[in-house]
Amino acid sequence: MSQITLEAVDLSVKYKHRLLFHIPSLKLCPGDAVYLSGQNGIGKTTLLKVLAGIQRPSSGSLNLARASWLQRLAGFTGQSGVIYMHQSPYLFDGSVIENVAYGLKGKHVCQRKQRQLTMQALRMIGLESLSHEHISVLSGGEKQKVAMARAWAINPSILLMDESCANLDVEAINAQKIMVDDLRDRGASLVLTSHHPNTLTDGCNQQWLLENQRLIHKPKLNIINKDNHAFAS
Numbered sequence: 704m705s706q707i708t709l710e711a712v713d714l715s716v717k718y719k720h721r722l723l724f725h726i727p728s729l730k731l732c733p734g735d736a737v738y739l740s741g742q743n744g745i746g747k748t749t750l751l752k753v754l755a756g757i758q759r760p761s762s763g764s765l766n767l768a769r770a771s772w773l774q775r776l777a778g779f780t781g782q783s784g785v786i787y788m789h790q791s792p793y794l795f796d797g798s799v800i801e802n803v804a805y806g807l808k809g810k811h812v813c814q815r816k817q818r819q820l821t822m823q824a825l826r827m828i829g830l831e832s833l834s835h836e837h838i839s840v841l842s843g844g845e846k847q848k849v850a851m852a853r854a855w856a857i858n859p860s861i862l863l864m865d866e867s868c869a870n871l872d873v874e875a876i877n878a879q880k881i882m883v884d885d886l887r888d889r890g891a892s893l894v895l896t897s898h899h900p901n902t903l904t905d906g907c908n909q910q911w912l913l914e915n916q917r918l919i920h921k922p923k924l925n926i927i928n929k930d931n932h933a934f935a936s
Contacts, residue, residue, distance in 0.1 A: 706733035706890040707784055707860035709754065714763035716749055723749060726763070726918045731861065735892040736883075738904045741913035747896045748789075750913065751863045754894070755787035784860030788867045791843070792850035799825065799841070800834040802849050806857040824852035828878050844870040848878075855882040862886060864895035868903060876901050 708730065715725040723746040731737065731754075741747050752758040754765070794802050804821045812820070825831045828848045833841070841849065847870055854862055862883065868876045880902045883893060894911070897904050910921040 707892075708732050708766075709785075709861055709892070710766045711754070712764050714753065714765075715761050716746065716753065716758075717761040722916050724913060724916045724918065726750075729918065731892050731894065733860070733890045733892055734887055735909060736887060736907040737892075737894045737909045737911055738907040739894055739896045739911045739913070745913045747913055748865055750918075751787060751865050751894065751896070754861075755785050755863050757787060785863065786854045786857060786859040786861070787863045788847075788850050788854055788865060790847070790866035790869050792846055792867075794838045794846055794849060796838070798835050798837055799830060799849055802838055803853045803856055806853045810857070820856045821852075824856040824882075827855065827882055828852045829875065842870075844872070844875060847871060848875060851879050851882060855886065858886065858889065858891075860891055862891055862893050864893065864903070866896055866898065868897060868901060873901075876903060879903060880906060 710731075711726065711729040713725075713727060714729060716723040739747050739750065749758060753760050756765070795805060797805075800821055803824055804817050807817045807820065822831065822834070825834050828851055830845065830848050830852060833845065838846070838849070847867055851867065864883075868879055871879070883903065884906065887893060893907070895903055895907070908922075912919040912921060
């Protein structure tokens with residue numbers, strides 16, 4: 704994995720005559736972990752897709768080369784090293800292990816190493832026993848685990864997680880956190896959205912708030928829950 708600094712300038716998205724957001728500048732450095740928050744429909748998913756190269760902005764520029772939208776949805780992003788994980792991940796017609804291994808194709812990894820990485824990823828996320836099951840028999844939460852395993856195996860420079868823990872229990876979210884922390888230890892950066900605070904949001908060191916068509920940067924993040932009666936700052 705090569706470390707990447709993502710920079711965007713004059714980024715905006717419009718739908719017909721409606722401005723969804725305009726962001727004069729944005730920077731994501733290696734090792735950053737950002738919690739992207741905002742009300743439903745404010746544009747969080749759109750922003751992540753723009754950063755991933757899946758969706759074109761109405762104006763502005765990114766400093767990353769783009770792989771095809773299919774490659775990004777599948778978790779294979781070529782030289783750009785950016786992976787976008789959606790709440791309903793794109794998975795292929797095949798087994799669990801085939802879906803995880805797919806992301807390693809084209810990365811000049813020998814078959815033996817591919818299998819080692821794939822099985823290690825499935826073991827970390829708790830799906831080793833389902834490795835040869837067809838993807839169609841998995842629950843929504845299990846499919847999200849497959850997507851996380853694939854992302855970890857690819858070892859991206861930037862991981863964009865769009866409600867990727869929505870259908871997961873605490874144990875599975877904690878497993879995701881271990882894998883994300885491992886990627887960050889190797890220099891990856893992270894941007895995630897989540898409706899509810901959890902161990903992943905707790906581990907973020909920045910917050911971006913989408914509000915009133917603008918992105919507000921908050922360098923320090925305090926995830927405050929109902930137990931201590933405060934708010935995210």
